[in-house]
Amino acid sequence: xxxxxxxxxxxxxxxxxxxxxxxxxxxxxxxxxxxxxxxxxxxxxxxxxxxxxxxxxxxxxxxxxxxxxxxxxxxxxxxxxxxxxxxxxxxxxxxxxxxxxxxxxxxxxxxxxxxxxxxxxxxxxxxxxxxxxxxxxxxxxxxxxxxxxxxxxxxxxxxxxxxxxxxxxxxxxxxxxxxxxxxxxxxxxxxxxxxxxxxxxxxxxxxxxxxxxxxxxxxxxxxxxxxxxxxxxxxxxxxxxxxxxxxxxxxxxxxxxxxxxxxxxxxxxxxxxxxxxxxxxxxxxxxxxxxxxx
Numbered sequence: 338x339x340x341x342x343x344x345x346x347x348x349x350x351x352x353x354x355x356x357x358x359x360x361x362x363x364x365x366x367x368x369x370x371x372x373x374x375x376x377x378x379x380x381x382x383x384x385x386x387x388x389x390x391x392x393x394x395x396x397x398x399x400x401x402x403x404x405x406x407x408x409x410x411x412x413x414x415x416x417x418x419x420x421x422x423x424x425x426x427x428x429x430x431x432x433x434x435x436x437x438x439x440x441x442x443x444x445x446x447x448x449x450x451x452x453x454x455x456x457x458x459x460x461x462x463x464x465x466x467x468x469x470x471x472x473x474x475x476x477x478x479x480x481x482x483x484x485x486x487x488x489x490x491x492x493x494x495x496x497x498x499x500x501x502x503x504x505x506x507x508x509x510x511x512x513x514x515x516x517x518x519x520x521x522x523x524x525x526x527x528x529x530x531x532x533x534x535x536x537x538x539x540x541x542x543x544x545x546x547x548x549x550x551x552x553x554x555x556x557x558x559x560x561x562x563x564x565x566x567x568x569x570x571x572x573x574x575x576x577x578x579x580x581x582x583x584x585x586x587x588x589x590x591x592x593x594x595x596x597x598x599x600x601x602x603x604x605x606x607x608x609x610x611x612x613x614x615x616x617x618x619x620x621x622x623x624x625x626x627x628x629x630x631x
Contacts (some may be wrong), residue, residue: 338457341414342376344403344587345369346384350402354391363536412600414617422618424455430620431460433469436531436562437502437606438627440588441581442482446572446626454619463561465532466490466609473609479620480610482627484579495612500631504540504601510593520599524550529557529574531565541577548599550600566591579603606631 348358349369359366367415377384384398392404417428434443443461450459462469462478470509472478473495490496490573506523508515513525543550557574559565568574570591580603583594608624610616616624 338376338379340409342372343409345372346376346402346405346520346582347409349373349392350386350394406475406477409474411614414476414614418617422622426454426619426623427456428459428617428619429460430454430617430623431462431472431478432434432623433462433464433466433472433478433481433483434622435465436463437484437579437581438482439463439562439581440585440628444628445630446585446623449626450619451622453622458508459623466607470494473611476611477604479616480608480624482608483606485605485607489606490609493611494609499606499608499628501605503580504603505580505583506575506595506597506601507569507582507592508575508595509573510591512573512575512595513594514575515593515595518598520545520548520550521596522596523595524553525576526553526575527556527573528553529559529565529568529576529580530555531559531562531576531603537577544577544599544601577601 343357347356348362350362352358355366355373359369359570362369373384376471380401382397382399383395384401385392412604413429416558417426418429420426445461462472462474464481465484466481467488469478469481470491473481474491484502485496485498486550494593514523517523530541538555538558541555543547545551557564558570561566565578566575566588569576575595582588608628615621
């Protein structure tokens with residue numbers, strides 16, 4: 338078994354077909370086919386089901402792919418880490434961030450990282466922890482930084498609490514409810530809720546219920562920060578968001594905070610990674626400069 342065969346396997350899974358994987362890897366398609374068939378013969382099982390729509394992993398292939406992914410990612414890191422840390426270092430750092438680190442930590446950390454590691458490719462995924470646990474376990478991501486999950490991370494992952502956080506009610510500037518001071522005054526408003534920092538819709542309902550108020554009407558559910566920004570800036574929707582939204586340069590002139598007196602708790606900010614292996618020098622550097630912003 339060769340590392341190239343595992344890389345070919347991963348490319349086929351990522352691209353969904355032999356043709357697309359061959360194009361991605363700049364290999365002749367027959368060569369990729371021979372590689373996969375040789376791997377299947379060695380393992381004594383079929384890894385893929387060939388369908389008209391592409392290549393789909395079998396049950397055995399799914400289990401093998403999980404292990405193969407970890408091997409390929411660690412091989413890449415091992416090869417990168419023999420380099421001397423600094424501007425000449427070449428490699429990739431892959432991280433997942435929820436929206437709070439995007440707004441508060443990344444703007445300050447990114448310029449510092451680019452100056453120190455200009456040849457390192459940075460891959461950033463906007464997500465909560467449940468959406469990236471698999472990638473953390475198989476080594477596809479170096480670490481997750483963001484809102485704490487409601488459940489403990491999967492086995493093999495370590496969680497470190499970094500700080501607590503709070504939310505604020507946010508609206509467009511000039512909103513007719515921009516100056517009210519209680520949740521009761523917002524009871525008839527329409528809301529936007531996000532899935533980018535915890536389940537904000539459930540938290541919003543729980544918050545209103547705790548004050549004896551009717552569950553608010555959520556009229557928009559957003560899966561990205563950009564969707565929330567557009568909705569708030571162009572409509573009279575309200576949202577309960579991490580406090581860092583109000584200080585972010587790109588939203589400061591568009592959005593306002595409704596000064597309600599009630600406390601609006603938010604999930605803690607945490608860092609999650611595989612504990613048994615060290616981060617690569619650039620990944621460790623990125624994490625360090627991001628944590629300076631807390």
